[in-house]
Amino acid sequence: MPRQASTPSNLGFALLGLLARRRSTGYELSRRMERPVGYFWTAQHSQVYPELTRLERAGLVRHVVVEGAGPRPTKRYAATPAGMRALREWVASEMEPQPVRDLETLRLWSIWTVDREAARSLVAQARSRHVGTLEAYERELAEIVDTPQARDHAHPWFASRLTLHGGVLSRRAAVEWCDWMLHELE
Amino acid sequence: MPRQASTPSNLGFALLGLLARRRSTGYELSRRMERPVGYFWTAQHSQVYPELTRLERAGLVRHVVVEGAGPRPTKRYAATPAGMRALREWVASEMEPQPVRDLETLRLWSIWTVDREAARSLVAQARSRHVGTLEAYERELAEIVDTPQARDHAHPWFASRLTLHGGVLSRRAAVEWCDWMLHELE
């Protein structure tokens, strides 16, 4: 059955979450999806534009045309009161467990088929990626952690601080795991 | 452009990984995808059957018809030498970073829009899910951790032990994160 016009997709809620923080053009939303939202959700611009149209048809966002570059009119979107309400309801609603897709672990699960050197290099590769991600999280967290806004439950930076701290903990655990595996593969 | 016949999809390598451990029917593979592979990759049976056909066309798996229930012949699949080779090459190949899809964090990122009680209940919900997953990992790990096979680099259980230990570390970090968030939301 087709999706109800009143219940946006996960991407729709990601965009509402972005617009609840700051109004933006579709292009800006695509950029903001790369970082920092890209740490937990990603989308290409080719997905963003149609989704904005759907959200607008559902009355959850609205746009005004502004000055800008390009062959078509530049549209700046903002969440409507109905959009803010839909976002709040989604955040507070029951969360059913999601199907996992972890390609790194899927590979490691077949690591017994390759020799020790290949295995060690695979794990070392994964470790350096996790270290890079960890450093990015720590840098971003350092920018807001000491501000009063990051302590205010009703401020977007509070939520940013929570999610970044979670990223730091999870990447530290991943690095610890890689170190343990390298030890096991000695 | 269409995918090369010689390079299976991620699901294809998941199935090869399963068949490298033990020959199975499509039905059994669907079951084994739920647990334990389901901890890091999932697939429905409607995806498994066509993928097995593709793998067989590529010469990576082979089937024999066996006695069984049902209106159609029951097929038992096994990885061919070419399939084992393809699996090994995939495991050892460069791993490019994957796009992340973490619905839980996406929600938490908009948690500033709801009141404190709704926020606390959301985090408490997430915590109990992580605790349940952690316990499942620990139970499964306990079954193999003391066996000699789990220390043998070339044995499937060695890889199972690595991935399960990673699951334990990551779920512990997730529970720790939830506890920290509940403290922040006091």
Next chain:
DNA sequence: AGGCGCATGTAAGCCGTTACATGATTCC
């Protein structure tokens, strides 16, 4: 007699990636 587990498949539709298409402004 009915329900569950075994067993294999197809169809419709959504979600997401990659590529195609266009054009203005700004910086080197």
Next chain:
DNA sequence: GGAATCATGTAACGGCTTACATGCGCCT
């Protein structure tokens, strides 16, 4: 003059979920 950035869209295709479809054997 050329490349990067801003800016919006469409098309083709693959992956994944949900639902449809069939039927045997076993257990209660």
